[in-house]
Amino acid sequence: xxxxxxxxxxxxxxxxxxxxxxxxxxxxxxxxxxxxxSFLGLIPDLANIxxxxxxxxxxxxxxxxxxxxxxxxxxxxxxxxKIALYSTIQMAVAGTVVGALFAFPASFFAARTxxxxxxxxxxxxxxxxxxxxxxxxxxxxxxVGCVGLGDAAGAITLALVTFVTLTKLFAEALETVNxxxxxxxxxxxxxxxxxxxxxxxxxxxPVYVSTxxxxxxxxxQSSFIIGLVGAGGLGAELMNDVRVYNLQAVGLIVFIMxxxxxxxxxxxxxxxxxxx
Amino acid sequence: xxFQEFNLxxxxxxxxxxxxxxxxxxxxxxxxxxxxxxxDRALALECLKRVGLEGLDRRRVRDLSGGQKxxxxxxxxxxxxAQILIADEAxxxxxxxxxxxxxxxxxxxxxxxxxxxxxxxxxxxxxxxYCTRIVGLKDGRxxxxxxxxxxxxxxxxxxxxxxxxxxxx
Numbered sequence: 158x159x160x161x162x163x164x165x166x167x168x169x170x171x172x173x174x175x176x177x178x179x180x181x182x183x184x185x186x187x188x189x190x191x192x193x194x195s196f197l198g199l200i201p202d203l204a205n206i207x208x209x210x211x212x213x214x215x216x217x218x219x220x221x222x223x224x225x226x227x228x229x230x231x232x233x234x235x236x237x238x239k240i241a242l243y244s245t246i247q248m249a250v251a252g253t254v255v256g257a258l259f260a261f262p263a264s265f266f267a268a269r270t271x272x273x274x275x276x277x278x279x280x281x282x283x284x285x286x287x288x289x290x291x292x293x294x295x296x297x298x299x300x301v302g303c304v305g306l307g308d309a310a311g312a313i314t315l316a317l318v319t320f321v322t323l324t325k326l327f328a329e330a331l332e333t334v335n336x337x338x339x340x341x342x343x344x345x346x347x348x349x350x351x352x353x354x355x356x357x358x359x360x361x362x363p364v365y366v367s368t369x370x371x372x373x374x375x376x377x378q379s380s381f382i383i384g385l386v387g388a389g390g391l392g393a394e395l396m397n398d399v400r401v402y403n404l405q406a407v408g409l410i411v412f413i414m415x416x417x418x419x420x421x422x423x424x425x426x427x428x429x430x431x432x433x
Numbered sequence: 434x435x436f437q438e439f440n441l442x443x444x445x446x447x448x449x450x451x452x453x454x455x456x457x458x459x460x461x462x463x464x465x466x467x468x469x470x471x472x473d474r475a476l477a478l479e480c481l482k483r484v485g486l487e488g489l490d491r492r493r494v495r496d497l498s499g500g501q502k503x504x505x506x507x508x509x510x511x512x513x514x515a516q517i518l519i520a521d522e523a524x525x526x527x528x529x530x531x532x533x534x535x536x537x538x539x540x541x542x543x544x545x546x547x548x549x550x551x552x553x554x555x556x557x558x559x560x561x562x563y564c565t566r567i568v569g570l571k572d573g574r575x576x577x578x579x580x581x582x583x584x585x586x587x588x589x590x591x592x593x594x595x596x597x598x599x600x601x602x
Contacts, residue, residue, distance in 0.1 A: 340440060341453070
């Protein structure tokens, strides 16, 4: 094949530079090698796992109600789980509200909009990025270690995680704002405060609300997980029940989680459509 | 000042958008709290009437057509009660019919209210049809400043087409 010239003036075979083609093939080779290495590492362990179908019958079976007696038991367990369910919801809501309220002003300092000097806002944003990279469950462990087990630990964990995540997302929304209305506010004689209130906030408000609602959804799921390390709610109940092999309760809790998550997912979706 | 992209707040009402024009006359505190005076509110409605949008004050700007949006923008400019209206490519994003409507509105406003309108545009036909004085720029210099009738086809090539593009077709 005759080489052709691509847009940057280099000779290529199919529009892509030779160097770029080499990189592509190298990458494919490395990826295949990585996959092979991964599977080779797993083979010794694969030989040791037992037959799963037996485990399904013994472990998952009791989770599903099989008889009328099972259903009645499930109902009585349900009533005792009510409290745990409420605390899961309370942790998620309190954590999200506190996190979002603080993230709102914090985002102004982390956004590269020129209101705060660029180096300062860049530095603040980096701090938040570092905070974001800590997995929620680690934060939960640390908070539980500091303040003890229970719902308060859960709420504090979620507030912290929400604060860090939302500040970054809100700041990004501020950065992608359309400069047109801002110019218009300046043109009619508005000062910086007016530029902010009339140029920026009307543009980012829908994003703020929908992001906050989305994080409420995520926090509900997280509050299940952090319960596993003792931060309260249904997750803590679940952990207890697994330890004592009360599989019927485990099945019920998992079912409640599935229903709850889907319900919140749907409500959040509808609310976000209204606001954005 | 009015703009090519209108620069309105789409999510807010027409009335609120026009009121934004009064920000230069308000204290910081009132602006931040969205506290516009009764006179300002009445003035905004009056300006909406003058641009032909009476009754649309409660609509969201995003539900309006391009021509209506530009009228809202003009109302926002009028509410400042200034003597000059600056239009930066105000008709570039509008269809042919609406272009003429907006130009007609600007001409009416300047004749009735003694408003001086300065428009930057690249539509020569529109300029010749509606404006009373045309200033031409080329290569960063003013090359023409006279009545529209004097901007004939022969003159245009010299006066407006940049030197590098001359002789290309």
